[in-house]
Amino acid sequence: MKKFISKLIPHESPIKHFYWYRVLSFLNYLHFPGIKKPDAGWPILFGISIPKSGTHLLSQILAGFSKVAPFAPNVQFIGLGQTLNRQQRQEKLEKEFTSLRPLDIAMAHLVSSQKEMERIRSPRFLSYFILRDPRDIVVSHALYVSEIRKEHRLHSYYSDNLHSLDERLMTSIKGVHTSQESARGIARQIEVHMDWLDHPDVHSIRFEDLIHDRYNSLGKIADYFLKRVDTLPVTREDVIKQLELSINPSQSLTFRSGKTGEWKKHFTEEHKKVFKDIAGDMLISLGYESDNDW
Numbered sequence: 001m002k003k004f005i006s007k008l009i010p011h012e013s014p015i016k017h018f019y020w021y022r023v024l025s026f027l028n029y030l031h032f033p034g035i036k037k038p039d040a041g042w043p044i045l046f047g048i049s050i051p052k053s054g055t056h057l058l059s060q061i062l063a064g065f066s067k068v069a070p071f072a073p074n075v076q077f078i079g080l081g082q083t084l085n086r087q088q089r090q091e092k093l094e095k096e097f098t099s100l101r102p103l104d105i106a107m108a109h110l111v112s113s114q115k116e117m118e119r120i121r122s123p124r125f126l127s128y129f130i131l132r133d134p135r136d137i138v139v140s141h142a143l144y145v146s147e148i149r150k151e152h153r154l155h156s157y158y159s160d161n162l163h164s165l166d167e168r169l170m171t172s173i174k175g176v177h178t179s180q181e182s183a184r185g186i187a188r189q190i191e192v193h194m195d196w197l198d199h200p201d202v203h204s205i206r207f208e209d210l211i212h213d214r215y216n217s218l219g220k221i222a223d224y225f226l227k228r229v230d231t232l233p234v235t236r237e238d239v240i241k242q243l244e245l246s247i248n249p250s251q252s253l254t255f256r257s258g259k260t261g262e263w264k265k266h267f268t269e270e271h272k273k274v275f276k277d278i279a280g281d282m283l284i285s286l287g288y289e290s291d292n293d294w
Contacts, residue, residue: 021072021074021076024072024073024074025072025073025103025104028066028070028071028072028073029070029103031070032069032070035069035070035231035232035233036231037231038228038229038230038231040123040228041102041123042070042071042102042103042229043102043123043124043125043126043228043229044100044101044102044103044104044105044106044124044125044126045062045065045071045104045105045106045126045127045128045225046105046106046107046108046120046125046126046127046128047059047062047075047105047106047107047108047127047128047129047130048107048108048109048110048120048127048128048129048130048193048196048202049107049108049109049129049130050109050130050131050132050137050189050190050193051109051137051141051189052132052137052140052141052144053130053131053132053137053207054130054132054207054210055077055107055109055130057130057207057210057247058107058128058130058205059075059077059105059107060246060247060248061210061218061221061243061246061247062075062105062107062128063075063105063246064242064243064244064245064246064247065105065225065239065242065243066105067242067245067246068232068234068238068239068242069229069232070103071103071104071105072103072104072105074105075105075106075107076096076100076104076105076106076107077106077107077108078092078093078096078097078100078106078107078108079092079093079096079097079108079109079110080092080108080109093108093110097119100124102124110193110196111192111193112192112193112194112195112196112199113192117195117196117199120199120201120202121199121200121201125201126224126225126228126229127199127201127202127203128202128203128204128205128221128224129193129196129197129199129202129203129204129205130204130205130206130207131197131204131205131206131207131286132206132207132208133207133208133260133261133263133283133288134186134189134190134279134282134283134286134288135263135267135275135283135288136207136260136261136262136263137186137189137190138169138172138173138186138263138275139169139172139262139263139266140262141172142158142165142168142169142171142172143165143168145158145168145172146158146159146162146165146168154176154183157176158171165266166268166271169266169267169271170270170271170274172185172186173185173186173271173274173275173278173279174274174278175188185278186275186278186279187278187279187282190279190282190286191282194282194286203220203221203224205217205220205221207260208260211259211260212260214244215240215244218240218243218244219236219240221243222236222239222240222243223236225239226239272294276292280292
């Protein structure tokens with residue numbers, strides 16, 4: 001029944017979409033009669049990601065919690081808008097943040113500014129942050145902007161001005177800095193999100209662990225959840241099982257192959273040199289390399 005109703009969510013109208021989201025949330029709540037509210041109340045499940053780092057993978061996992069607790073069965077992607085500039089996205093994010101309620105599940109590309117870190121520190125949120133090898137982020141970004149998401153604000157720039165994948169990868173490494181377009185390079189993109197890794201109220205996940213060590217990674221995700229929500233009438237194993245069942249690569253435009261290290265197929269020696277110059281130390285500090293000999 002829930003799957004059937006989920007298909008009824010209209011995507012053409014934000015107002016109607018929000019209305020159906022609330023309907024689905026209420027219907028899922030009815031599937032858990034008598035479940036005890038946690039002492040701290042029901043949280044908002046919140047996922048944070050760097051663009052192209054596994055956003056849809058994390059959103060699918062978080063949605064899996066709706067199978068074991070009365071969370072909304074669909075994830076709200078807040079503050080997003082491929083055609084919006086940064087100020088417009090921030091205004092949209094603020095508005096959508098205020099609409100979140102306990103038992104909602106939401107995702108955002110949220111920079112680790114002092115303001116946002118204090119916001120997430122609120123007991124209203126139970127938060128996760130997903131990290132991915134920055135070199136694979138570069139590959140995913142270049143392909144996404146140029147080939148997959150044609151309505152992306154950078155699509156015209158990538159398709160009209162950059163005539164090969166090599167050029168597009170280099171641009172995703174360096175960023176876009178023209179009078180018409182501006183976009184962060186990979187070093188700055190990682191830098192503005194890095195403080196989530198040390199946030200005491202955010203559980204960090206690596207995309208690579210979800211691919212190569214999925215059971216243990218999902219177990220840590222479940223454990224973090226169960227520390228906050230300790231009233232479920234199901235076992236830890238039941239939770240892990242539902243989280244794994246929720247992963248469906250075919251439902252994501254960007255979780256294409258479920259592989260890691262794709263950068264090795266595409267980076268030239270020049271890409272490696274430039275990347276090391278601008279983000280080599282960052283790659284080491286994140287634990288993806290032990291030195292610059294790669």
